[in-house]
Amino acid sequence: AKIEVRFVNERPVFDCVYAAVKSVIESVTEKKEFAIRNVSSSVNPFTLHTVPEEEQQTLPPNYRPYTLRAPQVAVFESVSLRTPTDVPESEPSAPVSEPVPLPNLRETTPVVVSAPAPDFAPLPSAPAPDFSPTPAAVEEAPAPTSAVSENEEVPPVSMRVIGELFSTYIVAESGNSLILIDKHAAHERLIYEKILRENDGVSRQLLLTPVILPLSKENHAAVCANTDIFKKAGFLVEDFGSFSIAVREIPVVLQESDIESVVCEIADSIVKNRHTDRFEYLDNLYHSIACRSAIKANDKSSLCELQQLVCDLLAHPDVRYCPHGRPIYIQITKRELEKQFGRIQ
Numbered sequence: 001a002k003i004e005v006r007f008v009n010e011r012p013v014f015d016c017v018y019a020a021v022k023s024v025i026e027s028v029t030e031k032k033e034f035a036i037r038n039v040s041s042s043v044n045p046f047t048l049h050t051v052p053e054e055e056q057q058t059l060p061p062n063y064r065p066y067t068l069r070a071p072q073v074a075v076f077e078s079v080s081l082r083t084p085t086d087v088p089e090s091e092p093s094a095p096v097s098e099p100v101p102l103p104n105l106r107e108t109t110p111v112v113v114s115a116p117a118p119d120f121a122p123l124p125s126a127p128a129p130d131f132s133p134t135p136a137a138v139e140e141a142p143a144p145t146s147a148v149s150e151n152e153e154v155p156p157v158s159m160r161v162i163g164e165l166f167s168t169y170i171v172a173e174s175g176n177s178l179i180l181i182d183k184h185a186a187h188e189r190l191i192y193e194k195i196l197r198e199n200d201g202v203s204r205q206l207l208l209t210p211v212i213l214p215l216s217k218e219n220h221a222a223v224c225a226n227t228d229i230f231k232k233a234g235f236l237v238e239d240f241g242s243f244s245i246a247v248r249e250i251p252v253v254l255q256e257s258d259i260e261s262v263v264c265e266i267a268d269s270i271v272k273n274r275h276t277d278r279f280e281y282l283d284n285l286y287h288s289i290a291c292r293s294a295i296k297a298n299d300k301s302s303l304c305e306l307q308q309l310v311c312d313l314l315a316h317p318d319v320r321y322c323p324h325g326r327p328i329y330i331q332i333t334k335r336e337l338e339k340q341f342g343r344i345q
Helices: 010-040 053-057 073-081 102-114 135-140 183-197 217-225 227-232 256-272 278-293 303-314 334-340
Strands: 160-165 169-174 177-182 204-214 236-241 244-251 329-333
Touching: 160 303, 169 183, 169 303, 177 183, 177 303, 177 334, 183 278, 183 303, 204 256, 217 227, 217 236, 217 244, 217 256, 227 236, 227 256, 227 278, 244 256, 256 278, 329 334
Parallel strands: none
Antiparallel strands: 160 169, 169 177, 177 329, 204 244, 236 244
């Protein structure tokens, strides 16, 4: 491979190399001249310079005999070793064109800085950012029955979220009805529907370090014999020996703390239901992933999170039950409430 070597100060290196080469050339030249002098010493001295002086004067005026120029290394050395005070002052050459006077530059500088930029509009006149939904989204969503507060930065929906009850149920108003939504059941069903829509299997994420799970002999054999089912569900499992498996990839929606519980639950289901269809195994695995990934009861949720969950639920009107069969929400009409309070018969 070619390597290029550079020096911080190349001039001293160049001078040394140049001086060495020059000394070698001079030594070779002196030897040749010395040999020529020895040979020429045997020649009759009276035969040399036979050209008369008159003929020499008749040579062309532009004729110059070849002379060996002295090497420039001495000049380089003298220049490199010379201090700034030793350099003789020389008269500056006449400028090619008149330089621009400095006073003009100083006068134009503050004008350019203080002048406003014409390509940009003033900041106060810039319109405020619009975070409202696009017209297409507004047309697809049903019109709300009640006005949404101006402070809420969420798209309008057909339900107005009032709050949360017992950190488990979402309280919402829709027309003349009161809606109570189980946030865990709703979130679980939405995740399950998302997994079913993914044709290439569940989206997976690679773990930085694999999770080693010790299993019983039966569960270990069940997992190793059905690695394709786990791969379809988003798990990449490998036999680690000594009745243990290494989990290297997990579904994106699943947390690392839930890996062991999901794998063990599916392994137990395979062992207990050996004659069950493989599709049912895969569906049970989807249920477990959705249940572990969903928001739990008693978890703290912000108002924006509750409103987003309601919006996602309204986008799937056919969703009414969780994967385990429990209802997602119940509806209490205004008439039923008025009967309870004795307002109507």
